[in-house]
Structures are given as structure tokens and as C-alpha cells.
Amino acid sequence: MNYELQDNIAVVTIDDGKANVVGLDFLGAINEVLDRAEADKAGAVILRGRDGMFSAGFDLGEFKKGPEAGIAMVSKGMQLLIRLYSYPLPIVAACTGHGIAMGAFILMACDNRIATRGNYKITLPETAIGMELPLTMLELTLSRIPPQHVTRVAIQAEVFDPDHAVTVGLLDEVVDAPELDARALEVAGHLAQLPQAVYAANKLATRRHALAAMREELDKALAANR
Secondary structure (H helix, E strand, O other), X not given: OEEEEEOOEEEEEOOXXXXXXXXXXXXXXXXXXXHHHHHOOOOEEXXXXXXXXXXXXXXXXXXXXXXXXXXXXXXXXXXHHXXXXXXXXXXXXXXXXXXXXXXXXHHHHOOEEEEEOOOOOEEOOOOOOOOOOOHHHHXXXXXXXXXXXXXXXXXXXXXXXXXXXXXXXXXXXXXXXXXXXXXXXXXXXXXXXXOHHHHHHHHHHHOHHHXXXXXXXXXXXXXXXX
16 A cells, blocks of 8 residues: 655555455555544545556455454454544545445545546445345445435445446546546645635534444444454
């Protein structure tokens, strides 16, 4: 995970050379760069995937280590979503490719989601692979996806290309690939000029019910697995 401060914008590039899976190393690294952006007094953060891949979701290898390892990873993932959704700085996702499962949830937790055009998938596949959505993730989904599209997104596990992902609320806009970085910096730069304390306060106020529900469901899940 690469961190670079461009003017006052913290640009974080996620690139494990493969599927950018969300494992314990990923979770530790992304929390470190979020801490660093605040310490550097950045005005905004950009989360960028590698070409062709934003993130394919949780690291399935962790689940193979046993229930405790899987639960620990998922719990830390839920904590990350809460942190992203309540993060005091503006967060712009630069979606460079597939955003699947946890990858799509990270996109939803960002303030602005800008993607490249291309033949790739944005999807919540849980129903299709026989999994129930963790309720913390479901609360985030209900907060970000317009009600008329929740069935397609969360229940029917529909697979969306980037343009259709904008239509259902998983992304905000799509640009040609060569324009992505400039557009993400443009949006982040604009947001960085807004009064930071007020931005953070209004974010928390606007999302207070969703964040409270996300925390409550995470606490229930942690208690059930003790």
C-alpha cells in the first residue's frame, strides 16, 4: 500500500499485485495510512486501486485457517467500514477495476466514488455464494443505496458494470481511464477546501443513525462470538 502526499491530498494506492484482497495485513496497512493522513493534516484522502482491480473482497485464505481467524478478519473489516464512513476527512475512491464483496463495501464507505469505464464487476455476491450479509454491512448498504435499488444490489446479488453501478448508487461517476487520477484529484482538492471541522461534523450528523446501527450490530456480532 503506497502513501503519497500530493499538495495536501493523501493519495493511497492499494496494490498487492493480485486481487487486492482484504486480509489482516491490508487492514493494518490501511489503518496506518488513515492515521498518517490525519497526522499530516491532509485535506482529503484518495483510495486508488491498481489497474483492473479495486478489491476482490476478503482474503479467503484467512477463512481456511479456522473460525477464529475468519471472525477476527471480518470483525476488523467491519471496524474499518465504520472508520471510513465516519472518517473526518473527505475520502474519494478512485475505482480502477473490480469491486467485489468487501471491495464494494469499501467503495460505499467512501464519500465520493469515481471509476474508470471498463469491462469489470461491481457486486455484492453474498446471496449468490450462499452467505448472509453481516448486519453492519447491510446497514451501510441501506444508508448508501437508494431504496428502489436495494433488492437488486443486496438481495439478488446483481452484477453491475461501472455505468450501471452509478445508476444503482454503488458509484458516483465514471470517466475514461486516462482521466481518473486527474478527476479524483480535482474532486479531492475541491473537498479539501471546505471547512474541515464543519465537514466532519456534518458527516457525523448526517450519518449518525446509520453509524449507530453499524456499531450496534458489530457489538452484537462480537458478543455472540465471544
